[in-house]
Amino acid sequence: MSIRIRRAGMYTTVQDLGRYGYRGGGVPVSGAMDQFALRAANVLVGNASGAAALELTMVGPELEFLEAVMFAICGAEMEPRINGQKVPAWRPIIAQKGQFLELSRALDGCRSYIALAGGIVIPPVMGSKSTYARARVGGFAGRALRSGDILQAGRSGFNLDSMVRSWSSGKRRTKPNLVMTDVRQSVLTEDVHGVQNCSVGWAAAPWYVSPAIRPAYREKPELRIIRGRESKCFKQECMDGFLSTSYRVSPQSDRMGYRLQGEQLELVQPLEMITEAAAPGTIQAPPDGQPILLMSDCQTTGGYPRIAHVISADLPLAAQLKPGSMIRFREVTLREAHEQLLLREMDLRLLQAGVRGRMAEL
Amino acid sequence: MYPLGDQAWVMRFGTAISEELYDLVSGFAALIERKPFVGLREVMITYTTVTVYYDPWEIAGGGAALQADGSLRQSASLPTPHCPGAWEQTPTAPGDAVAEYLQGLLEEIGTEQVWAGTEEEAANVIHIPVCYSGEYGPDLQTVAEHHGYSVDEVIELHTNREYRVYMLGFAPGFAYLGGMSEKLYAPRKAVPRVQIPAGSVGIGGLQTGIYPLETPGGWNIIGRTPLAMFRPWDKQPTLLRAGDRVRFVAIGPQEFVRRLEGVMQ
Numbered sequence: 110m111s112i113r114i115r116r117a118g119m120y121t122t123v124q125d126l127g128r129y130g131y132r133g134g135g136v137p138v139s140g141a142m143d144q145f146a147l148r149a150a151n152v153l154v155g156n157a158s159g160a161a162a163l164e165l166t167m168v169g170p171e172l173e174f175l176e177a178v179m180f181a182i183c184g185a186e187m188e189p190r191i192n193g194q195k196v197p198a199w200r201p202i203i204a205q206k207g208q209f210l211e212l213s214r215a216l217d218g219c220r221s222y223i224a225l226a227g228g229i230v231i232p233p234v235m236g237s238k239s240t241y242a243r244a245r246v247g248g249f250a251g252r253a254l255r256s257g258d259i260l261q262a263g264r265s266g267f268n269l270d271s272m273v274r275s276w277s278s279g280k281r282r283t284k285p286n287l288v289m290t291d292v293r294q295s296v297l298t299e300d301v302h303g304v305q306n307c308s309v310g311w312a313a314a315p316w317y318v319s320p321a322i323r324p325a326y327r328e329k330p331e332l333r334i335i336r337g338r339e340s341k342c343f344k345q346e347c348m349d350g351f352l353s354t355s356y357r358v359s360p361q362s363d364r365m366g367y368r369l370q371g372e373q374l375e376l377v378q379p380l381e382m383i384t385e386a387a388a389p390g391t392i393q394a395p396p397d398g399q400p401i402l403l404m405s406d407c408q409t410t411g412g413y414p415r416i417a418h419v420i421s422a423d424l425p426l427a428a429q430l431k432p433g434s435m436i437r438f439r440e441v442t443l444r445e446a447h448e449q450l451l452l453r454e455m456d457l458r459l460l461q462a463g464v465r466g467r468m469a470e471l
Numbered sequence: 472m473y474p475l476g477d478q479a480w481v482m483r484f485g486t487a488i489s490e491e492l493y494d495l496v497s498g499f500a501a502l503i504e505r506k507p508f509v510g511l512r513e514v515m516i517t518y519t520t521v522t523v524y525y526d527p528w529e530i531a532g533g534g535a536a537l538q539a540d541g542s543l544r545q546s547a548s549l550p551t552p553h554c555p556g557a558w559e560q561t562p563t564a565p566g567d568a569v570a571e572y573l574q575g576l577l578e579e580i581g582t583e584q585v586w587a588g589t590e591e592e593a594a595n596v597i598h599i600p601v602c603y604s605g606e607y608g609p610d611l612q613t614v615a616e617h618h619g620y621s622v623d624e625v626i627e628l629h630t631n632r633e634y635r636v637y638m639l640g641f642a643p644g645f646a647y648l649g650g651m652s653e654k655l656y657a658p659r660k661a662v663p664r665v666q667i668p669a670g671s672v673g674i675g676g677l678q679t680g681i682y683p684l685e686t687p688g689g690w691n692i693i694g695r696t697p698l699a700m701f702r703p704w705d706k707q708p709t710l711l712r713a714g715d716r717v718r719f720v721a722i723g724p725q726e727f728v729r730r731l732e733g734v735m736q
Contacts, residue, residue, distance in 0.1 A: 133515045134709040135639040244643050338473045386522040390476045410640030418476035443566045446477035454528045
């Protein structure tokens with residue numbers, strides 16, 4: 110037994126990178142909305158990047174540590190505190206048995222992820238630990254977490270006591286960053302000033318994920334898109350408007366998708382579409398002309414015209430949107446979309462190598 | 472052929488629903504599954520399309536760049552920040568590589584062989600027991616009255632033929648069936664029901680199908696099956712799969728209760 114949920118937060122679920130291989134059965138992929146944040150958190154605690162972790166939404170939970178646990182928080186800023194004292198995100202932290210971790214309302218963004226070293230021990234359903242609540246599939250009993258739920262972390266193989274001592278000692282590394290410094294700036298930033306924590310028994314690593322490799326999270330993000338199959342079915346002035354004006358995320362938004370408000374999308378002539386595939390990132394235009402941005406729990410097929418698709422590399426930006434957020438779209442080519450995706454993947458691999466190097470030095 | 476975002480290609484074989492077109496679609500999907508490529512995630516079909524989902528990182532050979540000891544080897548096939556135009560010197564970009572592969576499959580295997588593949592597969596007819604009476608079919612009377620039939624005639628028209636499963640979508644385990652008699656046409660309800668029990672068999676316009684989960688819905692409910700259409704505990708998580716043939720079989724309420732499976736609530 111590793112953690113007990115004392116307060117569940119607004120909507121907290123177990124997620125990994127999603128359920129593949131069952132779309133032909135009508136089963137959505139689900140998985141973390143912000144895959145970068147989930148993967149970074151996992152990598153920071155030595156997990157495979159796709160291990161199961163907790164996805165927090167808008168208001169974070171309060172957890173009790175039932176044993177010493179190494180964890181990391183990545184994503185929106187939810188002001189995490191252990192026993193009242195602020196703890197930093199984007200780096201591994203070791204808490205002691207009996208301590209409480211509390212997260213509040215997101216100051217920016219919407220979603221955050223807590224990864225536990227060793228992952229979360231939960232039976233996979235159809236090959237994944239992701240929660241698809243509509244069908245009560247996967248995760249913790251197919252539902253969001255509630256007060257009283259207990260989760261078990263897997264074995265991590267880390268010697269937590271010795272790591273706490275090392276991180277609390279205030280020593281800073283003198284060796285240069287081993288990983289590809291001449292190609293790219295360091296993916297891990299040294300925390301020169303350190304975190305004052307020795308007095309309360311928890312410890313934070315003296316390094317964290319460099320902001321340079323995090324997605325361009327911001328208040329009014331620009332989402333890059335590639336054109337959808339039916340983009341040419343829309344009036345030219347509507348396409349122009351789609352690519353130049355802002356849209357607002359309406360309150361009718363959740364893990365299935367976001368209803369957007371803004372420039373009307375009108376077809377050149379009525380279109381009777383036969384159901385075809387849809388995927389997270391797809392932007393559909395239903396008859397009322399207000400676009401829908403599909404997200405992780407979206408249906409596998411749809412009958413509305415598809416005007417565009419948000420590129421995978423920018424889905425983490427979409428994941429941080431909440432009702433009232435303003436967004437814009439910018440068109441890129443498929444090649445550029447892939448280039449961004451591969452660069453992002455490289456960053457995560459570099460991060461993993463960097464973290465492993467740091468852990469090995471302890 | 473068009474990209475569905477940056478992790479899938481869609482190949483569209485036609486613009487109308489027909490058994491012949493569907494044979495081509497399902498045949499080509501089966502062909503890709505017989506001849507997969509590194510980085511293929513899965514293949515999904517609809518009435519007229521085959522969607523091929525892929526992993527761009529795998530295709531770019533990215534997996535090989537991470538060494539066994541965890542360190543990274545600079546891979547020539549990946550773009551680097553200080554030469555962003557690297558695609559020009561490298562093997563094809565992932566999207567193009569997949570597209571080329573799929574085009575190759577199309578050309579390499581003539582249409583005739585794809586058709587032959589489907590004929591060899593045994594037709595898999597699945598019998599679905601349905602209780603059409605009383606509380607299980609609250610709209611049965613409505614559908615009957617719409618055409619001036621008796622309830623028994625409606626049941627006869629629904630059960631006296633085979634249906635084809637064209638695809639699954641909308642919800643896990645929801646099968647789009649083709650072949651319903653036009654005589655059973657019934658428009659969607661003006662006011663959808665808030666809760667339709669899982670297993671409910673409905674008619675919406677010219678379509679018939681089974682709700683796998685309890686959801687709101689606007690179809691006319693004429694019966695209910697005790698079988699679980701979505702069964703995540705099973706190795707095959709959906710009772711029906713694309714290409715299956717289905718026949719409805721009328722059963723009574725007692726048999727319904729006896730055969731009730733772990734239906735999703």
